[in-house]
Amino acid sequence: MASVIDEAPGRVTFAERAYREIKARILENEFPAGSIMLEQELAALLEMSRTPVREALIRLAREGMIDVRPRHGMRVLPVSANDMREIYQILTALEAEAAAQIARDGATPARLAELKAAVAEMDAALAADDLDAWALADDHFHRVILAFCGNERLKAIIEQFMDQSHRVRKLTLRLRPRPVSSNDDHRALVAAIERRDAETAWRIHHAHRLRNGRMLVELLERHGLGQL
Amino acid sequence: MASVIDEAPGRVTFAERAYREIKARILENEFPAGSIMLEQELAALLEMSRTPVREALIRLAREGMIDVRPRHGMRVLPVSANDMREIYQILTALEAEAAAQIARDGATPARLAELKAAVAEMDAALAADDLDAWALADDHFHRVILAFCGNERLKAIIEQFMDQSHRVRKLTLRLRPRPVSSNDDHRALVAAIERRDAETAWRIHHAHRLRNGRMLVELLERHGLGQL
DNA sequence: TTCCCCATTTACGTATACGTAAAGAAATAC
DNA sequence: GTATTTCTTTACGTATACGTAAATGGGGAA
Known part of the structure; x- marks a missing residue:
């Protein structure tokens, strides 16, 4: 597992560590x-000087996770319903394109x-009623799609926006209906990829993200999360 | 003019100035x-210390315009045919979505x-056989679309990738056929927006960018620009 | 009490200092 | 002449210093 996801090694610099640690804490709502x-x-x-921290904050601000205001410190941004609308x-648009591209290129048997293994993971988690495992498996599926799409820039942006919505997905995991249709969508997507039907792959994944996005926006609006 | 494009003011910091100046020089091929x-x-x-320069370089590297390798300095990245494929x-995907969104929302008469004024600019430039003016007007049209799409994040990413392709568009401006069809595409897009036909707006703009992207990739491959 | 002005504090933007590890040069061995 | 090794240089990553402008609090005036 984790076959495709890990990054190139390279000296891990203090600035990089700062970025990862701060981001991780934000994503896990440790910095709400x-x-x-x-x-x-x-x-x-983080036991380092301000310099690498500043470099990390610049990146996080650019990615829209924090807001740094001149003499007020950094502020972890809430995700409003409108933010979620924009993100989704x-x-x-982008993930549908990635899915279509895979179908156009055709996936090797190994891929x-x-x-299919990723979908099976999701099915198993749902059968076991383990929502956390399901969320992990769902995330895994989406990342495998990205790994196969053959466009590094596309992969990077989508990952960036998946990160941004991560907190919301996490907080709403137990507020939403059982994600049966997500598993179905993904199974249908894999089938479309298998028969190299790019048009259908696009439509399925587009509808999938559109539906999920609307659901999350509605949950945010209804429960008024993301205020502050 | 320039009605929609300018940013919020705010103290221009040295780091911001470094970012803008370095980027401008790259985009204009002054740093080839x-x-x-x-x-x-x-x-x-730039008559400042390394600190703000470093912060600018971090941003530029993230945006894919330069590569900074420890002890080798920053290197302005060439745009290969494959880069262009990825960018386009x-x-x-994104601009088609922006166009569709405008059609869905409906544009005010002023907008x-x-x-229409932006299209007229393009027509005038083409009639006068002024390719530089045409490129400017084309860029203007695309930016107006972004300004109206109602999604700030979408706007920001698209602008980022338009910047990345700017050098190539500039260098190939005189290698490509007269951009008559671009003007036609834009006129048709405006018409679709006017009658709130999101589906058609999407299809027109999607085809527009797809065609232009393919043309640029082909030019890069044929002329072997972007090596090094 | 309420408002305003001034002094103090402080957080950040920028400059500078410093150590290190890598690149390049020089010298020696073969 | 070529390869290897050591030495020097240097560019960057990080730490620290410093000035300034904004925020805060208190005191005085109404």
């Missing part, structure tokens, strides 16, 4: 939306097997 | 692909007028 931290505090927490509009 | 510059040199050139695949 609205949190305010000063550069100094983060530097102390982008994810929908098809990996896709 | 393959150029190598040290942080020190850039700092001296993303632009195609429709601005779109």
